[in-house]
Amino acid sequence: MDVGLGCDGSASTDHASLWLEARTALLLSRLRDGLQALNAWDVLHMATVGSAGCLGRGGELGQLGEGAPADLVVWPVDGVGFAGAHTDLVEAWLRCGPVRARHTVVNGRVIVRHGELEVPGLEAMLARHAAISREWQGVLDR
Numbered sequence: 001m002d003v004g005l006g007c008d009g010s011a012s013t014d015h016a017s018l019w020l021e022a023r024t025a026l027l028l029s030r031l032r033d034g035l036q037a038l039n040a041w042d043v044l045h046m047a048t049v050g051s052a053g054c055l056g057r058g059g060e061l062g063q064l065g066e067g068a069p070a071d072l073v074v075w076p077v078d079g080v081g082f083a084g085a086h087t088d089l090v091e092a093w094l095r096c097g098p099v100r101a102r103h104t105v106v107n108g109r110v111i112v113r114h115g116e117l118e119v120p121g122l123e124a125m126l127a128r129h130a131a132i133s134r135e136w137q138g139v140l141d142r
C-alpha cells in the first residue's frame with residue numbers, strides 16, 4: 001500500500017511546503033513510536049515514490065531516472081545550520097530545513113542557478129504582483 005505526502009495549497013495547509021509536511025511526518029512518527037519510528041529515508045520515500053503511487057503514477061513520477069519527468073532542487077548543506085551533518089544528509093535536511101535553493105531545475109529548465117532566480121521578465125512580474133497585492137490589501141500608493 002502506498003503512503004504519500006502532499007500539500008495542495010491553502011485548502012489543506014497554510015504553508016504549501018512539502019518539506020514541512022515531510023518534517024512533520026518524521027517528528028510525529030518519532031513522538032508516537034520512539035525508536036521504532038520512521039526514519040528520514042522512509043519519509044523521503046513517502047514524499048516521492050509513495051506519493052506518485054497514490055496518484056496512480058508509480059514508476060513514472062517520484063524518482064529520478066533517464067527519461068523520467070523531474071523537477072530537481074539542490075540545497076547547500078554547509079554553514080552553521082548543518083554543522084556536524086556528515087552521515088545522513090537526508091536526515092539533516094529534514095531536521096535542519098532547506099535553506100535558499102542553490103539550483104532548481106523544472107522540467108529540464110534551470111530556474112535557479114547559484115542561488116539566483118533566472119526567470120525572464122522577473123522584475124516586471126514582481127512589480128505587477130506588488131501592484132495587485134497593494135490593491136487587494138487596500139494599501140495606497142504614496
